[in-house]
Amino acid sequence: MHLAKITNLLLFAFTFATPLFIQAQAQAQIQQEHPNLIMTKAGVEKLRQNLGKVPLFDKSLQSVKQQVDAEIALGIDTPIPKDFSGGYTHQRHKLNFQVAQKAGELYQILQDDKYAKYIRDMLFQYEAMYQDLPVHPQTRSYARGKLFWQCLNDSNWLVYMSQAYDAIYDTLSVEERAKLENNLFRPFADFISIGNPQFYNRIHNHSTWGNAAVGMIALVMNDEELLQRALYGIEDDGLELDLKDNDGGFIKVAGQKAGFLANLEEPFSPDGYFTEGPYYQRYAMYPFLIFGLAAHHVKPELQVFEHKDNVLLKAVDALLNLTDADGKFFPLNDGQKGMSYYSPELVTAVDIAYHYGSQDPKLLSIVEKQALVLLNESGLSAAIGVRDGKTQPFAKKSINLSDGPDGKQGGVAILRYGNEDLSLVFKYAAQGLSHGHYDKLSYSLYNKGDEVLQDYGLARFVNIEQKGGGNYLSENKTWAKQTIAHNTLTQNETSHFNGEYETASQYHSDLYLYDDSNKDLQVVSATESNAYPGTAMHRTMAMIKPKNFEKPFVLDILKVSSQTKHQYDLPFYFMGQVMKMNFTYDSPSSLSPLGKDQGYQHLYVEGKGKPSDNTTQFSWLGNGTFYTLTTATDSNDELLLTRLGANDPEFNLRRDAALMIRRKNAGDTVFASVVEPHGSYNLVSELSVNSNSSIKELQVVHDDANYTAIAIKDVKGTTSLFVLANKANSTTQQHKLKINGKYYQWTGAYHFTDS
Structure with a gap:
């Protein structure tokens, strides 16, 4: 019955119009002025009057003219x-x-x-x-x-x-x-x-x-x-x-709202975060804003730009904040690395947001970097702002962006230190529709524009015909979406929600606390209780700059609670050349996959070792900076050196490496680690400075249902302590805890002593 309805609609729609209909159509159209979508008659006249007077607009016009003239010459x-x-x-x-x-x-x-x-x-x-x-x-x-x-x-x-x-x-x-x-x-x-x-x-x-x-x-x-x-x-x-496509799946629920306004309402949080992630938010911003602009001109009563408390204009700001120091979008969910705010979609977004928003002068610094504007009134407005010296820096700071239409489905937090000297991207969001990955409580870390600990992104070579016709590769499902591909916990070699889209779409992680009020001690913490039945995860990330450390570091506390025993795997996908480690390992004479499915089939084991003591350290050099991962381990842990590339006959995957901590036969447990940037290496002078870690020991000195405490001892013998209240996130609640015979008192959900 429904198929018949659609067929009849199509037959009616494709019926050639009668002359009377054409005449009526023409009369209705005469009442409209053209152009009226992204340009208007008044706007075009303003553009013509300013030709030769606004350098960036003139440069953009000339660039477009050269391209179009070349195409016209070709036919x-x-x-x-x-x-x-x-x-x-x-x-x-x-x-x-x-x-x-x-x-x-x-x-x-x-x-x-x-x-x-x-x-x-x-x-x-x-x-x-x-x-x-x-x-x-x-x-x-x-x-x-x-x-x-x-x-x-x-x-x-x-x-x-x-x-x-x-x-x-x-x-x-x-x-x-x-x-x-x-x-x-x-x-x-x-x-x-x-x-x-x-x-x-x-x-x-x-x-x-x-x-x-x-x-x-x-x-x-x-x-x-x-x-x-x-x-x-x-x-x-x-x-x-329910219908599912071959590129990742989606759910169409009977009675679900649809259309442009529903797509404007549902995927965006009140903060302007788009649930599919920044790569697809960038892609979708063009139709959102271009149709919004057209509606603004032709149907202003629709108030598209004003919809949901100006969410489209907020989304531009959110997108700019979802970039590293070089303007590249963080590859959350399906995202191709390298996509940035230099893309045509962001030229459109920034110009429109500037002209139709509050004319924020900070946006002009992005316009200057893009060095290109739209050939319409919003582009002219941005170019005039640049010409008149109104530009102010767009300084990215720490930010917490909520997910979900009501802002209550988790989110993404970005902790930044200094001028993006260190940027932590912590994902505790909803599934993200068909482009989402199974990576609850995952994170990635950046030093300026350099990846320190990476998120893989998508498995696709967009518009490269030789690689699957430029479409998503099968490895996007078998690897990139799987939990083990991310810097988060995998239980029993099984992805979160068993890699089932329908199940994952029902749940999201929950924010426990977020505090960026102190630049030298920034904390975000979130919980996940649905990824594995009967297992709860609570992950806390703190960006800390102690007095006696050269640079800030990231403290990572992952508390796992389960009444039954499991195998836990926690990988760290580092970017750089291995320097040294404080444990011995065996290297196999031939490589074998780590597992059979859910991403494990793509990982080779290049080395297998055991911790030498309760503090394991692993160092690497990445683009001129040294990094050390220091983690609290016990004698039963396994340390796996893995590399991507197994079961990949067409070489579709990068050969990325990781250090993985495997903890077997464990119920309740805590993974505590510090990622520490330090020193430098100059390829020209060949000078190595401060190439060794400043941390000597990392210990979980207290852990129960209510509190977890981590002690960090540096090479000079000074010990710092971070304590988290696991069940009381109030900023006003007072706490008192005895650790190793000493009492600690504080107010709020966490406490740090920088002795």
Whole structure:
């Protein structure tokens, strides 16, 4: 019955409009001014008046002009689709929509008819081919497109081409517009929406692109039915069962809200954190903000920018804070390393946030680094701010970003010391939809822009055809998503929630405390009680700068509570060259995988040893800085030196190394460690300074249900003590605890003595 409804909708949508309908359509459209999406007539006039007066805008205009002129000289190619991402047909159609959008801007600003003609000719080439175009021949996607292998990229095309069409709208005759809209744009919008409800009608960055695409063309065409479909989704999509795609899975629940406004409401926390993680937040910000801008111009009553207490503008600030010192996004969940705020999406985001937000001068420092602005009024505004010397530094500080639509589904905390000399990224968030990883209470550590302890990110070579057609590799499931791939605890060689998406989506970790009030003692702590039935984890991360240490270090306390015995594995994925360790180990003559599945099948064991005493140390050199991991161990622990690459015949995985602590036959236990940066090595002078750790001993000196205490003894014999109240996180509660015959008194959830 539901399939029949969808079929009838499609048949109705694809029926060629009558002349009377065309006439009514034309009369309605005459009432609108064009352009009206990302540019307006008044805004374009302002751009023209400022030509030659705003250096950054003029530079951006010239750069775009050179690219578009080169493409016009090459001629228009709209090949029959056949390739995955990275292949020629995919890249050609992608470049077409990008260049067409830019050509539209140039036409409006420079008033040169060659740009309008270029767009017109391209659109009519697509109109001629689209009517008879079948679905894409590549069958991998859960929602195949026509121009591209997935509806997601078809939606990209329509978002951009809507802007190009809007820019040249007034140059086309009524008949030409009717032909494009009835043969190309309306069928295109129907195909990616009612033709593919499993793609369109859900909460996901894919759907956001689809919603924005339908909404953008609806605003150009003044089509209220399409606009409602964009904003609120398809009322009866016929989807009553859970559906999962091959790239990680998703859940479509019957009755679930859909459409652009639902995608604006559900994935964002009140702090602007996007539950899929910064890599996909960056990707989704373009349709969110571009459609928001179009709605601001055409339908201001929708108040998209103001929705959910200005969450879109907050999201830009959140994204900028989710970067390292070089502007690269932290690879939480599925995220390709190297993606940064220099991406086109962030140029769009920063310019729009500056112009339509509070015109925060700190954003201008990002604009200066990007060295590029949009060719619209928001780009001009940012460029004028730079020209007029309004720039202030965007100094990133420690921040705690909540997750979930109500901000109550965990979050991500970033502790920073100094000018990002040390940055700790602690994840205690929700699952993150289909792009989430099974890594509760995981963390990564950065020194400036250098990874110290890494998160693997995704297993994919985006748009590189030789690697799986540029799509997600199977190793994304078998390795990158698995718990053992992260710096967190794995129990019994089984991933959190047994690697089951449906189960993981029901739960999130909980914040216990967050305190960044003292730059020399910053603490974040969170709990997880659902990853393993019957096992609770409580992890506390403290960034501490003691008086007698050269640099700050990170104290990591992972308290595990379980009434039954288990094997616990805690890896540390270090980045650099091994220097030394204080334990002996055996190296096998041939390499074997550590386990059979859930990520273990990809790890070779390069060495196996035992602690030499109750303090184990492991040092490495990473990009000119020495690091030492000091951890409290006992004689029964195993120390495994692992390297990624087993069962990887196509060499899809990096050959990353780790030190893993394995603790067998344990119930309640505490893993306590310090990651300590120290000294330096200069490759030019070949001078090594302070290459040895300042820590002599690390001990768990007290642990029970109420308190855990860690003692840190340095090489000079001075001992510091960190104590955590495990069940009382009030900042006003008083505590008294006797440790090794000495009483300690304090107020608040934790206490540190820097003796």
